[in-house]
Amino acid sequence: xxxxxxxxxxxxxxxxxAFYYSDMSALFVANEVIIRIIRNSLLVFALIIPVTAGMGLxxxxxxxxxxxxxxxxxxxxLQVPGILGIAGAALSGIFISVICGYIIGSYLNRVKxxxxxxxxxxxxxxxxxxxxxxLVGYGTFIPAxxxxxxxxxxxxxxxxxxxxxxxxxxxxxxxVDIGGIQLPFFMFTVVAAAAIAVKLILLTPAGQRxxxxxxxxxxxxxxxxxxxxxxxQAMIISTVLACLGQIIFLQNIGMVNVYTAHMNSDxxxxxxxxxxxxxxxxxxxxxxxLGIVLFHSLYIVTPQAGQNIFSNAVLGEYFRSFIAYGSIxxxxxxxxxxxxxxx
Amino acid sequence: MIKRYLPPxxxxxxxxxIIILLGLAIKIDIPASSLINDLFIRLxxxxxxxxxxxxxxxxxxxxxxxxxxxxxxxxxxxVMTAQFGGKGLTGFILSIAVSIPFAVVSxAVYGRMLNRVKxxxxxxxxxTGFSIVSIMCLFWVVAxxxxxxxxxxxxxxxxxxxxxxxGFWEKSLYNLLQFKAGDIIIPAGSLLFIGIILLCLYxxxxxxxxxxxxxAGENESFARINGVDIAKIRKLSVxxxxxxxxxxxxxxxxxxxxxELYSAPLMAAFPAISALLLGGSSxxxxxxxxxxLGVILYQSxxxLSLPVANMLLVPEMAEIIRMIVTSFIILYALAKKSEERGDx
Numbered sequence: 129x130x131x132x133x134x135x136x137x138x139x140x141x142x143x144x145x146a147f148y149y150s151d152m153s154a155l156f157v158a159n160e161v162i163i164r165i166i167r168n169s170l171l172v173f174a175l176i177i178p179v180t181a182g183m184g185l186x187x188x189x190x191x192x193x194x195x196x197x198x199x200x201x202x203x204x205x206l207q208v209p210g211i212l213g214i215a216g217a218a219l220s221g222i223f224i225s226v227i228c229g230y231i232i233g234s235y236l237n238r239v240k241x242x243x244x245x246x247x248x249x250x251x252x253x254x255x256x257x258x259x260x261x262x263l264v265g266y267g268t269f270i271p272a273x274x275x276x277x278x279x280x281x282x283x284x285x286x287x288x289x290x291x292x293x294x295x296x297x298x299x300x301x302x303x304v305d306i307g308g309i310q311l312p313f314f315m316f317t318v319v320a321a322a323a324i325a326v327k328l329i330l331l332t333p334a335g336q337r338x339x340x341x342x343x344x345x346x347x348x349x350x351x352x353x354x355x356x357x358x359x360x361q362a363m364i365i366s367t368v369l370a371c372l373g374q375i376i377f378l379q380n381i382g383m384v385n386v387y388t389a390h391m392n393s394d395x396x397x398x399x400x401x402x403x404x405x406x407x408x409x410x411x412x413x414x415x416x417x418l419g420i421v422l423f424h425s426l427y428i429v430t431p432q433a434g435q436n437i438f439s440n441a442v443l444g445e446y447f448r449s450f451i452a453y454g455s456i457x458x459x460x461x462x463x464x465x466x467x468x469x470x471x
Numbered sequence: 472m473i474k475r476y477l478p479p480x481x482x483x484x485x486x487x488x489i490i491i492l493l494g495l496a497i498k499i500d501i502p503a504s505s506l507i508n509d510l511f512i513r514l515x516x517x518x519x520x521x522x523x524x525x526x527x528x529x530x531x532x533x534x535x536x537x538x539x540x541x542x543x544x545x546x547x548x549x550v551m552t553a554q555f556g557g558k559g560l561t562g563f564i565l566s567i568a569v570s571i572p573f574a575v576v577s578x579a580v581y582g583r584m585l586n587r588v589k590x591x592x593x594x595x596x597x598x599t600g601f602s603i604v605s606i607m608c609l610f611w612v613v614a615x616x617x618x619x620x621x622x623x624x625x626x627x628x629x630x631x632x633x634x635x636x637x638g639f640w641e642k643s644l645y646n647l648l649q650f651k652a653g654d655i656i657i658p659a660g661s662l663l664f665i666g667i668i669l670l671c672l673y674x675x676x677x678x679x680x681x682x683x684x685x686x687a688g689e690n691e692s693f694a695r696i697n698g699v700d701i702a703k704i705r706k707l708s709v710x711x712x713x714x715x716x717x718x719x720x721x722x723x724x725x726x727x728x729x730x731e732l733y734s735a736p737l738m739a740a741f742p743a744i745s746a747l748l749l750g751g752s753s754x755x756x757x758x759x760x761x762x763x764l765g766v767i768l769y770q771s772x773x774x775l776s777l778p779v780a781n782m783l784l785v786p787e788m789a790e791i792i793r794m795i796v797t798s799f800i801i802l803y804a805l806a807k808k809s810e811e812r813g814d815x
Contacts, residue, residue, distance in 0.1 A: 184594075238806045245536070245593040246805055249798045252741065256794035264785050283785055438613070440628060446608035453605050457598035464588040464595060 135455065139403040139422040142451070143429065146444075150432035155308050157428055164424035165417075166299070166315045167380050170373030171397045172416040173326050174366045178243075179411040180330060181362040182342030185398045185456070188232050188247035188363075191254040192370025193390040195224035199375065200291060200384055201262065205274045209293050214379065217294075221371040228254070229367035233360030240345075244408075244460075251394060262386060285386050295382035318376070322369065323413045329365065338362055342409070392449075399423055399452035408463040426451065479807075481800045482751050485768055492775035501778050504654035513770040515645065515661045515726050519668060520743045521766045523715030528757045529676075530708035531688035531701075532585055534747070537596035538740035539604045540581050541716025544574035546607075549721055549730050550630065553639050554618050560647060562640040563725050570717040577603070578713030582706035597740070604737045611732050634730040641728040661726075668718070669759055684708055688755050745769060745797040748804045772796060 147157065171189060178186040199221030203213040232250055239246045261270070263284040272278050277285050301314035329335050337358045340348040349355050374393065378384050401411055404419020427448050434444025496506065520538070527535045535541075548570020557565045581599060588595040612629035616622055621634050635641070647660025675681045686694040687704045695701055720739075724730045747757065750765025773793050780788035 235802070235806070239809045242591070242593060242805060242809065245597060246802065248594075248597060249741075249801045249805070253795060253798035253802065256791055256798060259787070259791045260795065263787055263791065264783075281784055284787075440612060442627070442629075443609060443612055446605060446612065450602065450605040450609065453598060453601040457595070457602045460591075460595050460598055461584060461588055464591045468587075468589065 133405045133407070135403055135459075136405045136418060136422060139419075139426060143422060143425040146426060146429045146433040149436050150429040151436060152429055152432055157425060158309055160428045161421055161425055162310065162312075163380065164428070165420055166312065166319060167377045168373070168397065168400065168420055168424065169319045169416065170322050170369055170376060171393055172373075172400050172420055173322055173413065174369035174373060175397060175401050176326055176406075176411045176413065176416060177329065177338060177362045177369075178366050179401075179406065179408065180335075180342050181338040181359055182345065182409070183236060183359060183362060184244040184247075184408050185401075186247050186363070186366050187244065187394040187398065188250045188254065189366060189370035189373075189397060190251045190390045190394045191228045191232065192221075192225050192367040193374035193377075193393045194254060194258045195228060195367070196221040196371045196374035196378065197384055197386065197389060198224055198258070198261075199371070200294075200378060201266075201277070201285060201289065201386070204277060204289060204291075204293075205272065207274055211297060214294055214297065214375070218372060218375050221375055222368050225367040225371040226364055229364035230360060232367065233363030236363065237356045237359055248394075255390070258390075259387060287386060287388075289384050289386060291378060291382050291384060294379055296380065298376075299380055315376070322372070323417070326369070327413055334358075334361070392452075395449075395452050395456070396423070396427075399455050402455050402459045408459060423452075479751050479803075481749060481803050482768070485749060485772055485796070489768065489771050489775060492772070492779055495779050495782075496775055499778065499782055502654070506774065508654075508656050509774050510767075510771060511656070511658055511661075512645075512726060513774055514766060515658060515665065516723050517719075517743070517746065517770060518665050518763070518766050519715060519719035519722050520739070521719075521746045521762050522668065522672065522759065523712050523719050524743060524747050525672065525757050525759070525762060526684065526708040526711040526715070528747075528755075529688045530684045530705050531691055531755070532582075532705045532708055532712075533592040533596075534744045535596065535709075535712050535716070536593050536740045536744070537581055537585075537600040537603075538712075538716050538743060539600035539736040540577050541574055541713040542720040542736035542739050543603055543607050544577055544713065545570045545717035545720030545724075546730060546732060546736070547573050548717065549724055550614075550616060550621065550634070550732075553621060553634070553636075553730075554616050557639065559640055560643040563643045563721065566640070566725075567718050567721045570721060571714055574714040574717040575710055578710035579706065581713060582709030585709055586702050586705055600740060601737060604734065608733050630732055632731070632733055632735075634732070636724060636728050636730065640725055642726060644722065644725050661722075664722075668715075672759065680704070680707070685756060741797050741801065742769070742793070745800045748800050769796075 171193070174189050174192065175186055178184070196217070199217035199219075202220050203217045208216050232247070235250070236243050236246060266272055266285050267278050267283045277289055279286055299312050299315055302312065304311045304313060330338065337348070337353050340351070340353055341355045341358045345355050370393075374390070378389060400419040400423040401416055402419065403423040404415035404417065406412065406415035406419065430444035430448045431441045432444065434447060435441040523538065523541065524535045527533065548568075549566040552562055552566040552569050557563075584599060585592050585596060614630065616630055620638065621630055623629060623631055644661050644664055645658050648663065649656060649658050649660060651657070676685065683694065683699045684704050684707070686697070687699055687701050691701060720736070746765045746769035747762055748765065749768050750757070750761035750763070773789060776789040776792050780786050780792075
């Protein structure tokens, strides 16, 4: 039985109304949406596999995002330039993500059925440890090689560090301008490759395991699948994808807000996925892509729409975070009720 | 059986940690009297917020991750009282009184919602709370408040992010019946006020409704056989928790001296939950003493880590430690609860 999911329609309608009142040019919005697709796709893709494995929305993707930031800081600290630096940041980020993903997955195996609340708290714990390492540790028990990063008090990294040596190196590759719309084909290739990779993972035997564990853990266990291990694998893949997503995101922005860049990456990614028509039980690449377009169109136009309708841009900003939180809340409530109805 | 008499792991770790910090604090010559005074203040700030969780836990509705809903009702009561010129102790009492209807209504709706997501309350409550806080951000901007001490002076419309309560009812409860014993300030009025709330809760748990509530939490099917309307009693507990959370927010603002609007209440649930868990209730039932012990331990830790963090020239460290401790305790409790239910 497939139920009609009104979320994409609702978001499309809302975006169109907000776009109408924002008086922005369609060209500008299109370019912005393209940038957002590149920046956010991988972070949203990262949510798909845990959903398939029945673990719900993985709010701990912010751990992956922080791993990416750690990777960037590591490269800046050692002052590795150019493409080599990007690769180094990605590799060290992946290394941290695999370890963290393993730990998170192992923990989640002990709290089955309440993974989502656990991942939120894990996110807070991770943020605490991250702050401890970079605000207290760097320059004290972690040796600092690049004094430009250091706060003047001698401990901790500055709030904002510049990624000037790496800014837009890879976004500018294969950049094509068609009628004023900038199309960075290299980045499209990266996003497409990630999308295909997630799709392929879900088609292989490993993907079938995820699906089996997601639909019925008991019978998956009976048919000889190691459910605990499968769930850990799902978390590792998710964390690594989130890390790569944040690497791309920060490279595109060109600077790292060391203590705030990861914040809300979980909420906005989840909201985008749900906007595309995914549920907490089922998510696909097309939901992710459609969702990013819809959610971020809304995201781009609301402040200006708020300014024009109520002469207050802050209103639009509050409105979009309400939409993000609200859509997750509604999806959760509907989904849990639906599940209870089945029992 | 012996295992039952051992305090839970986080409690042991936190107590050891507190002892170490206390040693450091003595070493850097922080007077004991100022520590005790600060502890009183922090207890007044947080006590009622932590206690507000108890009715819901005891009725089986779980830890109230939707505490921001009550907090928002409290904020609403306070800004309305301030707008209409409430001052002093009456202003403070009035702010609680005004927030109660909002808390009752929102608690009833919230309770209905929680009944529909039974078994998965935590995550649904968390995001309901987040949603309410973010929609109220819109309200704070557009609401027609006019008091010059509360709205932005230039350029922006709406209420300020933080509203100073000086000139309204800042510390009015704290100063009530306050006396000094040597260097130690005893805020008798505040302690009395909190004591009355505790006493009311205690007597409530002795009434028929209170006993039904505890029965619903301890053994739902047994309670149902004995004619307890589970849905109704759970809803009542949610309303109680929400009302207490709103009162707790008013007390917090009164003591702190500022009303914090917009995204300030977003994360309010987590420290309160963590403090309650730290109190070490082992079963399904939480007693007032668990909440009190928890809040004392939790706040002592925060209080003692402040001077030590300053000594290390990294003042953010106290907040970071608090963040790590808060989430660690909740994660530990989640895992332990799953183990007890045999989910693993």
